[in-house]
Every structure is written in structure tokens, then in C-alpha cells.
Amino acid sequence: MQKIRNIAVIAHVDHGKTTLVDGLLEQSGTFASHEQHDERAMDSNDLEKERGITILSKNTAIRYKDHKINIIDTPGHADFGGEVERVLKMVDGVLVLVDAYEGVMPQTKFVVKKMLALGKKPIVVINKIDKPSAEPDRVVDEMFDLFADMDATDDQQDFPIIYAAARDGIAKMDMSDPDGDFECIFEAIINDVPEPEGDAANSLQAQVFTLDYDNYVGKIGISRIFNGTVNKGDNIMLAKSNGEMVKGKISKLIGFHGLNRMEIDQAEAGDIVAFAGMETVDVGDTVADPLNPVALDPMHIEEPTLTVVFAVNDSPLAGQEGKHVTSNKLRERLESEMVTNVAMKLDVVGEGKFKVSGRGELQITILAENMRREDYEFSISRPEVIVKEIEGVKCEPFEHLVIDVPEELSGTVIERLGKRKAEMKSMLPMGSGFQRIEFEIPARALIGFRGQFLTDTKGEGIMNHSFLEFRPFTGSVESRSYGALISMTPGSTLAFSLFNIQDRGTLFIGVQTEVYEGMIVGEHSRSNDLVVNPIKGKAQSNVRSSGADEAIKLVPFRNMSLERALEWIEDDELLEVTPKSIRIRKKFLTENERKRNSRK
Numbered sequence: 037m038q039k040i041r042n043i044a045v046i047a048h049v050d051h052g053k054t055t056l057v058d059g060l061l062e063q064s065g066t067f068a069s070h071e072q073h074d075e076r077a078m079d080s081n082d083l084e085k086e087r088g089i090t091i092l093s094k095n096t097a098i099r100y101k102d103h104k105i106n107i108i109d110t111p112g113h114a115d116f117g118g119e120v121e122r123v124l125k126m127v128d129g130v131l132v133l134v135d136a137y138e139g140v141m142p143q144t145k146f147v148v149k150k151m152l153a154l155g156k157k158p159i160v161v162i163n164k165i166d167k168p169s170a171e172p173d174r175v176v177d178e179m180f181d182l183f184a185d186m187d188a189t190d191d192q193q194d195f196p197i198i199y200a201a202a203r204d205g206i207a208k209m210d211m212s213d214p215d216g217d218f219e220c221i222f223e224a225i226i227n228d229v230p231e232p233e234g235d236a237a238n239s240l241q242a243q244v245f246t247l248d249y250d251n252y253v254g255k256i257g258i259s260r261i262f263n264g265t266v267n268k269g270d271n272i273m274l275a276k277s278n279g280e281m282v283k284g285k286i287s288k289l290i291g292f293h294g295l296n297r298m299e300i301d302q303a304e305a306g307d308i309v310a311f312a313g314m315e316t317v318d319v320g321d322t323v324a325d326p327l328n329p330v331a332l333d334p335m336h337i338e339e340p341t342l343t344v345v346f347a348v349n350d351s352p353l354a355g356q357e358g359k360h361v362t363s364n365k366l367r368e369r370l371e372s373e374m375v376t377n378v379a380m381k382l383d384v385v386g387e388g389k390f391k392v393s394g395r396g397e398l399q400i401t402i403l404a405e406n407m408r409r410e411d412y413e414f415s416i417s418r419p420e421v422i423v424k425e426i427e428g429v430k431c432e433p434f435e436h437l438v439i440d441v442p443e444e445l446s447g448t449v450i451e452r453l454g455k456r457k458a459e460m461k462s463m464l465p466m467g468s469g470f471q472r473i474e475f476e477i478p479a480r481a482l483i484g485f486r487g488q489f490l491t492d493t494k495g496e497g498i499m500n501h502s503f504l505e506f507r508p509f510t511g512s513v514e515s516r517s518y519g520a521l522i523s524m525t526p527g528s529t530l531a532f533s534l535f536n537i538q539d540r541g542t543l544f545i546g547v548q549t550e551v552y553e554g555m556i557v558g559e560h561s562r563s564n565d566l567v568v569n570p571i572k573g574k575a576q577s578n579v580r581s582s583g584a585d586e587a588i589k590l591v592p593f594r595n596m597s598l599e600r601a602l603e604w605i606e607d608d609e610l611l612e613v614t615p616k617s618i619r620i621r622k623k624f625l626t627e628n629e630r631k632r633n634s635r636k
């Protein structure tokens with residue numbers, strides 16, 4: 037049997053997981069010397085590259101001495117936290133990274149809690165020790181406190197600590213040691229991560245933790261083999277989570293090495309491989325011996341906490357920029373998303389209306405962004421949190437929120453959050469005049485808060501949050517404090533009219549932009565909506581006023597990205613998403629309709 041170690045790399049967003057995996061690939065000699073690869077090579081899809089974040093967990097394998105090490109890189113953003121829990125069940129040990137300055141952040145807590153509960157053995161990596169602001173000792177203390185707070189066992193509490201600058205390929209076991217390479221990380225993995233249990237001679241039991249899709253071979257289930265041996269072409273039984281048994285055959289067996297996948301003929305207990313050939317495979321299914329099919333424990337899949345409605349675009353500019361615009365097309369695309377994305381759910385709620393549920397705004401934005409790149413056009417409604425009844429009590433999701441703000445602004449932010457029903461939990465000085473403040477807050481109250489927070493802190497504040505739990509519903513919370521500037525007519529915007537409107541608030545569009553009646557062109561500086569005319573030219577006069585037009589100076593408009601716009605809109609507003617544009621509009625386009633419906 038080959039010697040195997042299975043690890044996951046977990047941490048708060050941006051603490052350096054993918055960079056560390058790069059280093060592990062590099063320093064184990066897994067990249068051939070001629071092989072071209074990008075920085076953070078595991079972040080392979082377009083949106084991951086553009087945004088510099090990991091969206092999907094991905095696995096790779098390296099060789100170190102006589103061991104094979106399977107590594108799963110996980111996403112750090114809270115919206116993808118559901119993936120982490122599934123991945124943790126597949127491995128025997130974890131590398132928990134923590135930024136040597138930022139220290140324990142909301143998602144650090146989230147992943148450490150899950151990891152400890154599943155009884156995994158951690159290796160703590162204090163990363164980015166090269167940062168001038170790094171305080172590795174403080175961060176080590178924070179980690180000890182966190183483990184103690186979360187009832188780690190003595191064995192888990194006794195974790196090895198490695199100090200690293202992953203980006204520079206540096207690691208060491210003691211801050212006072214000279215800089216070394218990743219050898220100490222490899223050694224810790226071999227020595228401190230338990231060997232996989234299970235026996236190649238037993239009946240086959242493998243569990244699927246991630247799905248993938250390939251145009252040639254169809255659905256692929258990436259799985260950990262817990263027992264037995266599997267060969268290409270084997271007949272198997274798929275034990276589904278609902279108890280159903282489905283016969284199948286492994287048409288292809290796929291192994292991992294570095295950034296490559298290759299066909300293999302056999303794999304055995306302890307390893308992580310991919311199976312093709314089972315069209316009905318789902319996350320959590322057990323691939324078992326047809327003569328003795330025994331299902332493994334079902335997998336807990338995190339429930340969605342947020343929904344939006346995707347609908348057919350019915351704006352006056354509909355169908356001009358996208359190729360796929362019909363209800364059928366939209367439905368097909370959303371349904372195919374759900375085939376591999378287990379963290380999301382889809383319900384048809386009306387003609388051309390689809391309720392999409394997920395873990396957060398980023399997750400929903402990523403789906404929408406992918407769709408617009410594939411030439412889809414649609415509208416999205418304001419995100420709503422999922423309210424559910426637990427033991428007869430109406431409950432809503434709560435989040436753990438951590439903000440870092442300049443000291444002199446903390447008062448403003450605390451007051452603002454108070455109005456949003458946040459409960460302050462702690463406040464600590466962070467050095468360089470910053471304060472770290474922790475809150476517990478209804479997820480509902482965070483929708484739209486980010487924009488406000490950035491304005492309040494002049495872009496200097498940092499906020500992070502992750503899901504805590506469902507708690508009793510807290511009643512109404514403050515929402516957007518500004519109204520909308522709404523266009524009263526269709527046409528193309530003119531500098532002269534925008535110049536006059538910009539005193540009323542903040543514009544979202546520039547000159548020569550196509551608008552329609554009911555489209556939102558900016559944010560009013562007051563709380564009410566205001567109807568404006570952005571296409572009115574200057575009255576003609578016979579006198580040529582030399583240079584008057586050049587004198588029109590427009591303040592740069594606020595570019596509303598998909599995320600920002602999604603956070604900004606209210607219940608009576610929609611986002612119009614096309615391959616070329618993101619427009620914000622009122623649901624009811626004319627003022628009459630709006631009046632009539634507000635009276636109802």
C-alpha cells in the first residue's frame with residue numbers, strides 16, 4: 037500500500053492558502069522545471085484569477101520523499117464556508133493558516149470550530165511574517181485562546197506551529213531560527229497528520245465530496261476512498277443519501293498530480309480520486325461494493341441563508357445586449373448550475389421568475405457574473421434573508437462581524453451598527469491607531485451596510501463577517517438612508533443635465549449613457565426618491581457663449597459593480613444585468629404606477 041497523507045488548507049479569506057499550496061507544489065518538485073504556471077496556480081477559473089480569491093475548493097497531490105500528499109485548497113470567503121465542512125470530512129489533518137498581523141478573523145473561527153468538532157489534527161501556520169506590522173507572538177496567543185474557547189481536546193490544543201512567509205517560500209519552526217524552506221512543513225505533514233485509516237482489502241466505500249462536469253465524460257465525483265480498492269471499469273453501487281441504491285460503472289478513474297489530472301487504472305483506501313460514469317451522482321453519495329453496499333454517514337450540507345429572485349429582463353432596453361433572454365433559457369442555465377453547485381437551491385416562483393438561494397451575496401454575484409459572461413440577460417431582486425421556524429419560533433440568520441477602523445471613527449460606526457441591531461462583543465486596540473470591534477448582528481442588517489461603512493470610514497475601514505447561527509427574529513432594522521435619483525424619460529444622458537443633477541446626490545452613470553423612464557441614475561442626498569431629467573439639453577440661444585460647454589465639470593460618477601448594486605437596491609427596485617451593463621431600476625417604471633402601488 038502506498039504511504040498517503042490527506043490534508044486541507046483552511047483559513048480566513050486572503051490569509052495565503054493558495055499561495056502556500058503553490059509553494060508546496062513548487063518545493064516538492066511537482067512542477068516540472070519547464071512547466072509554465074501562474075501565480076496561485078490553483079485559482080484556475082477566470083473569476084478566481086480576476087478577483088484573486090478562491091471560489092471552489094480544489095485538490096492536488098504531491099510527492100514528498102516516499103509519501104503521496106493529497107492537498108485540498110479551500111475558499112476562505114464566508115459565502116463558500118459550506119465547502120470547507122465537506123472537505124474537512126475527507127482529510128485526516130489540516131493546515132490552519134492565520135495572518136501574522138490580522139490574527140484570528142471571523143472565518144478563522146468558523147473553520148477552526150468545524151475542524152475541531154470533526155476531531156481533525158491541526159498544524160498552525162502563522163503566515164506573512166514578512167509584513168512589517170506582523171506580530172506573530174500575539175497571533176499565536178490568539179490561536180491558543182481560540183482553541184481553548186472552542187473546547188479543543190488536549191491533543192488538538194498541542195498543535196505544532198510553523199512561521200511562514202508563503203509568498204517567499206520561507207518557513208521555520210521558531211521565529212528566532214534563520215529562514216528555512218518548506219521542508220519543515222512537509223515534515224510536519226508526514227509526522228503529525230495521522231495516516232489514513234481503512235483497508236484496501238475491505239469492501240469498497242468511497243464518498244463523493246465535490247462534483248465536476250466534463251463535456252466528454254459527463255459528471256465527475258471527486259471522492260475519498262475510505263475502504264477497499266477500485267479499478268477502472270468496475271461495477272459499483274451508488275448508495276444515495278436518501279437510502280436509494282443505484283447500480284453504476286466506473287467508466288474512468290482519474291488521479292491528481294500537481295495541476296494535472298490523468299487516467300489511472302486502480303486506486304485504494306486512503307486516496308482521493310475522481311470517478312466518471314455515474315450520471316446520478318451527488319455530493320455525499322457513497323460509491324460502494326455492489327455485493328456489500330454499506331453507505332457512509334451522510335454529509336451535512338449547509339443550508340442557504342439568502343435568496344434573490346432571478347427573472348426575465350423586462351426593461352425597455354431588454355434584449356439589446358444579451359443573447360439568452362427567455363424564461364426557458366434562464367431556467368435551463370440555473371438548473372444546470374444546481375447540478376454541480378450543492379450549496380445553492382432553485383425554486384420556480386412564477387412565470388419567468390426563479391428564486392435562487394445561497395450563502396451570501398458574493399456567491400450569488402459570482403453566479404450572475406458567470407451568466408452575463410455567457411451572454412445571458414436577466415433581472416435580480418433585492419437579497420432577502422431566509423427566515424425559518426425553529427421549535428415554533430421565527431428565526432433569522434445572525435453573523436459574527438469584525439471591523440477594523442481608525443479610532444476616531446469608531447463612535448460613528450458603533451452608532452450606525454446600533455441602529456442595525458448589532459450587539460457589540462469586544463473592542464481592542466490594534467496598533468497604528470486602529471481599533472478592532474466585534475459584533476453579532478442579524479444578517480439582514482448587513483445587507484447594504486458595506487457601502488455605508490466605506491463612506492463612513494472614507495474607505496479605510498475593513499469589515500469581515502461569517503455565519504454564526506439562526507436566532508429569534510429581531511424586528512425591523514434600518515435600511516438605506518438615501519433615496520434614488522430616477523430618470524423621468526428615455527434617452528441618452530447629456531453633460532449639461534447631469535451637471536445640474538449632481539448637486540442632488542451621487543450619480544451612477546456618465547454622459548451619453550442610454551437611460552429609460554424609471555431607471556435609477558444616482559443616489560439622492562436625502563431620504564426620499566427624486567425624479568430627474570438626465571437628457572435635457574441646454575436651451576438654445578443665438579448668442580454663442582464661447583467655451584461655456586467646456587466649463588461643465590462633472591464629478592466622477594460612482595461605478596456600481598454587481599455587488600455594490602445588489603447591496604444597494606431596496607424592495608421596490610431591481611438590478612438589470614446584461615453582458616454589457618448593470619442598470620438599477622424601479623420595479624414600476626412610471627411615477628403613476630409607483631404612486632398607485634405604494635398606496636396599496
Ligand SMILES: Nc1nc2c(ncn2[C@@H]2O[C@H](COP(=O)(O)OP(=O)(O)OP(=O)(O)O)[C@@H](O)[C@H]2O)c(=O)[nH]1
Binds near residue numbers: 047
Ligand atoms: N506579505 C505577504 N503576502 C502574502 C504571503 N502569502 C500570500 N500573500 C498575499 O496574500 C494575498 C492572498 O493570497 P492567497 O493565497 O490568494 O490567499 P487565500 O487564503 O488563498 O485567499 P482565498 O482563497 O480567497 O481565501 C495575495 O496577494 C498573496 O500574494 C506572505 O507570506 N507574505
Ligand SMILES: [Mg+2]
Binds near residue numbers: 110
Ligand atoms: Mg485561495
